[in-house]
Amino acid sequence: MKIESVGxxxxxxxxxxxxxxxxxxxxxxxxxxxxxNVARWYLRNEHDAEDIVQDSMLKxxxxxxxxxxxxxxxxxxxxxxxxxxxxxxxxxxxxTDVLEEEGMSxxxxxxxxxxxxxxxxxxxxxxxxxxxxxxxxxxxxVIVLREFEELSYAQISEIVGIPCGTVMSRLSRARVQLASxxxxxxxxxxx
Amino acid sequence: MNCDQVKRLLGxxxxxxxxxxxxxxxxxxxxxCAKCQSELTALQALRETVAKQAPYGVSDGLRxxxxxxxxxxxxxxxxxxxxGYGFILGLACSAVAFxxxxxxxQDPSVLEGDILASxxxxxxxxxxxxxxxxxxxxxxxxxxxxxxxxxxTWDFKENGFKLTGGRLDYIDGRATPVLVYRVRQHWIxxxxxxxxxxxxxxxxDRQGFHxxxxxxxxxxxxxxxxxxxxxxxxxxxxxxxxxxxxxxH
Numbered sequence: 129m130k131i132e133s134v135g136x137x138x139x140x141x142x143x144x145x146x147x148x149x150x151x152x153x154x155x156x157x158x159x160x161x162x163x164x165n166v167a168r169w170y171l172r173n174e175h176d177a178e179d180i181v182q183d184s185m186l187k188x189x190x191x192x193x194x195x196x197x198x199x200x201x202x203x204x205x206x207x208x209x210x211x212x213x214x215x216x217x218x219x220x221x222x223x224t225d226v227l228e229e230e231g232m233s234x235x236x237x238x239x240x241x242x243x244x245x246x247x248x249x250x251x252x253x254x255x256x257x258x259x260x261x262x263x264x265x266x267x268x269x270v271i272v273l274r275e276f277e278e279l280s281y282a283q284i285s286e287i288v289g290i291p292c293g294t295v296m297s298r299l300s301r302a303r304v305q306l307a308s309x310x311x312x313x314x315x316x317x318x319x
Numbered sequence: 320m321n322c323d324q325v326k327r328l329l330g331x332x333x334x335x336x337x338x339x340x341x342x343x344x345x346x347x348x349x350x351x352c353a354k355c356q357s358e359l360t361a362l363q364a365l366r367e368t369v370a371k372q373a374p375y376g377v378s379d380g381l382r383x384x385x386x387x388x389x390x391x392x393x394x395x396x397x398x399x400x401x402x403g404y405g406f407i408l409g410l411a412c413s414a415v416a417f418x419x420x421x422x423x424x425q426d427p428s429v430l431e432g433d434i435l436a437s438x439x440x441x442x443x444x445x446x447x448x449x450x451x452x453x454x455x456x457x458x459x460x461x462x463x464x465x466x467x468x469x470x471x472t473w474d475f476k477e478n479g480f481k482l483t484g485g486r487l488d489y490i491d492g493r494a495t496p497v498l499v500y501r502v503r504q505h506w507i508x509x510x511x512x513x514x515x516x517x518x519x520x521x522x523x524d525r526q527g528f529h530x531x532x533x534x535x536x537x538x539x540x541x542x543x544x545x546x547x548x549x550x551x552x553x554x555x556x557x558x559x560x561x562x563x564x565x566x567x568h
Contacts, residue, residue: 148432149389160385161377168375178381185385186436190489242357245364256368274334275369281336300330307365 152192155200160185162201162277163208169272170212172261180211187211202283209269209287222265244307251310259309267302274299320344325355329362388439390432390525430491430512435525437488437497438508438543447506448484448499458485462496468538470496470511473561480507480554500554505546507554512539520555522548531555 163184167177184207197203216222260268273284281295288295325348331337332345349356441447450461459472465487474482479502486497490510500507516532516539523530529551531542540558544551 152389157385160382161374164377164381165374174375177375178378181377182381182385182388183440186388186440189389190433190436242360242364244357244361248361248364248368251368253371253373257372260369260372271369275366276372276374281331281334296331296336297327299334300327303330303362303365306369307361310365 148189148192152189155195156188156192156204157185159201159204163204165276166205166272167208167212169260169268169276170209170265171215176215180215181208184208184211199283201277202279202286205273205277205279206287216265248307248310255310259306262309263302263305266298267305270295270299271302271306320348322348322352322355325349325352326358329355329359332359333362333366387526388436390435431523431525431530433490434510434541434543435528435530437490437510438528441486441488441497441499441508442506447486449486451484453482453484455482458482458498461485462487466494466496468496468511468513470498470509470538471536471561472498473558475500475554475557478553478557479503480557502544502546502550502554505544505550507542507544507546507551509558510541510543512541514539516540520552520559522552524548533559535559 160181164177164181167181167184168174171177171180184204188204188207191207195203213222260271263271269288270284273279273287279287281292281299284295284299285292290298325345328337328341328345332342337345349359450458452458452461453474453476455472455474459469462485463469470485472482472485474480476482481501482498483501484499486499486508488495488497488510490512493513496511498509498511500509515537516534518534520531520533523532528543528545529548531551533540533555542551542555542558544554546554
């Protein structure tokens with residue numbers, strides 16, 4: 129007897145289309161919240177995020193028969209990211225050339241009682257949100273994927289398409305830049 | 320390890336991404352270096368503050384749109400007498416046919432899902448046509464060089480089916496030409512597939528869309544639309560009866 133389903137995930141029941149839909153909901157659709165959150169941070173606009181997420185879900189559904197992984201989240205987020213980047217590039221809003229400055233540190237002066245930490249903890253959510261939105265796209269994406277979606281460096285590396293070492297250094301710079309953006313806001317607001 | 324090396328690794332320490340040996344070296348440095356320790360505290364504070372951001376929530380509208388757009392929404396089974404038995408009988412027949420004739424090429428249901436998803440996506444703003452023209456002499460050559468099949472292209476404006484353009488879609492992993500027609504307020508997508516299909520037209524209904532599939536001159540055609548079934552059948556008849564291959568002009 130010929131085995132025809134080599135490499136195809138096991139299908140339950142006998143109606144392939146219905147089962148694909150059920151499996152898709154189980155493996156992929158459960159990450160809709162993450163997909164939308166990530167898209168919203170990329171695009172900074174509710175309407176565009178909804179369009180891209182809907183489009184990405186349909187693309188994911190079409191590509192789903194080829195999905196061989198276990199965790200659908202990075203797989204889906206990669207599709208969402210591609211959609212977002214294409215959208216931003218069309219508008220000329222995605223810049224990959226960031227100033228990769230070295231040697232900056234989280235705090236401006238080494239002080240014993242950590243006023244930096246106290247200051248950071250006391251910030252309002254709105255100010256933090258604006259500071260994250262103001263980051264260059266390549267920094268913002270690693271912050272969002274790591275801090276909000278709690279993905280590992282390996283998963284981020286897969287989604288963004290950069291080596292793990294680059295994830296580490298980029299995330300490190302992103303955090304430094306975020307901290308300095310928050311400090312800059314403080315300078316502006318407190319005379 | 321000096322302070323610069325440690326500073327570079329603090330993020331990875333926080334993210335629990337350091338190798339065991341690096342982890343140990345960074346931690347031992349931290350016990351002796353107040354400056355790096357304070358840097359770590361600032362990093363932790365930053366992460367705590369960032370983590371307080373509430374995620375952006377998915378609207379019900381988006382959730383419903385996606386659910387509707389995906390093929391074969393699982394619904395509670397309708398127990399309408401005649402239909403239910405007809406459906407089960409139909410499924411049984413196709414299962415038997417499937418069993419005896421085997422799977423030639425790709426799974427037809429997956430293909431059908433692809434086509435339906437593609438049709439639905441095309442209805443979203445800006446997705447309908449890549450080449451916009453009512454002139455079949457413009458639409459047909461547009462495909463050459465992009466795909467290895469040349470779709471017979473006809474305009475049936477006088478019958479109410481206006482050719483409005485063409486599009487390339489990926490169906491079943493292959494670039495597939497799609498001809499786009501407009502009838503009244505409805506769109507008809509005609510997918511032209513390079514494979515042998517069913518010869519007489521076969522009609523299907525999926526999620527309120529009508530699908531007609533047939534084979535003609537060595538190609539398989541699939542017409543999808545939300546126009547009424549009678550109009551779609553009229554379109555299919557017109558297309559099948561259009562004489563010649565459509566490119567002799």
